[in-house]
Amino acid sequence: TQLLEQSPQFLSIQEGENLTVYCNSSSVFSSLQWYRQEPGEGPVLLVTVVTGGEVKKLKRLTFQFGDARKDSSLHITAAQTGDTGLYLCAGSPNTGNQFYFGTGTSLTVIP
Amino acid sequence: GAVVSQHPSWVICKSGTSVKIECRSLDFQATTMFWYRQFPKQSLMLMATSNEGSKATYEQGVEKDKFLINHASLTLSTLTVTSAHPEDSSFYICSVPGREGYEQYFGPGTRLTVT
Numbered sequence: 001t002q003l004l005e006q007s008p009q010f011l012s013i014q015e016g017e018n019l020t021v022y023c024n025s026s027s028v029f030s031s032l033q034w035y036r037q038e039p040g041e042g043p044v045l046l047v048t049v050v051t052g053g054e055v056k057k058l059k060r061l062t063f064q065f066g067d068a069r070k071d072s073s074l075h076i077t078a079a080q081t082g083d084t085g086l087y088l089c090a091g092s093p094n095t096g097n098q099f100y101f102g103t104g105t106s107l108t109v110i111p
Numbered sequence: 112g113a114v115v116s117q118h119p120s121w122v123i124c125k126s127g128t129s130v131k132i133e134c135r136s137l138d139f140q141a142t143t144m145f146w147y148r149q150f151p152k153q154s155l156m157l158m159a160t161s162n163e164g165s166k167a168t169y170e171q172g173v174e175k176d177k178f179l180i181n182h183a184s185l186t187l188s189t190l191t192v193t194s195a196h197p198e199d200s201s202f203y204i205c206s207v208p209g210r211e212g213y214e215q216y217f218g219p220g221t222r223l224t225v226t
Binding site: 030031033035041042043044045048050088090092098099100101102103104106 | 115145147152153154155156157160170202204206208213214215216217218219220222
């Protein structure tokens, strides 16, 4: 069951541009994570947000959890070619229970 | 976070044979592990929750008799794809939930190709 919808599905931008990826659901999550995945590898955790309205920054990446804990966004400032990859959000309806992934956003940063 | 390994990293098998994939939590005892499959250019789909000492919990649409899960110890879960078919070819990834339950840590994945 895919409870989380991500948009856009594909994104191709020039190096130096800014971008935002959205992760939306009609369900409430106790926590939400963002991952980045390279081809042929497992996802790598970028951040976890647990509080509605929470904002976390990781260098050029800014993550926000919606007030109602149903949605989240990832904003990248001044994208670099090294940011290229598949970005996945994942939510857990309850602490310690199953995690469900979003539909994914494939980002390509062109030099 | 937890360090998770998978074995093998890739495997090729013939139709009709069975393949076992191992997921190990190297530095953390995990009563629960998760198994996912991922098709090319798609997201991860949760297949089942592996529970140490009890039966796995399968997601809707996943055949439990085809994808056998055994979680015999706190550090090892196995996924056996029985009577494999070409459509079972996929990237299989396991994960271990973090201590506080808010996060999960992934293995490197196993690429299965059924010919």
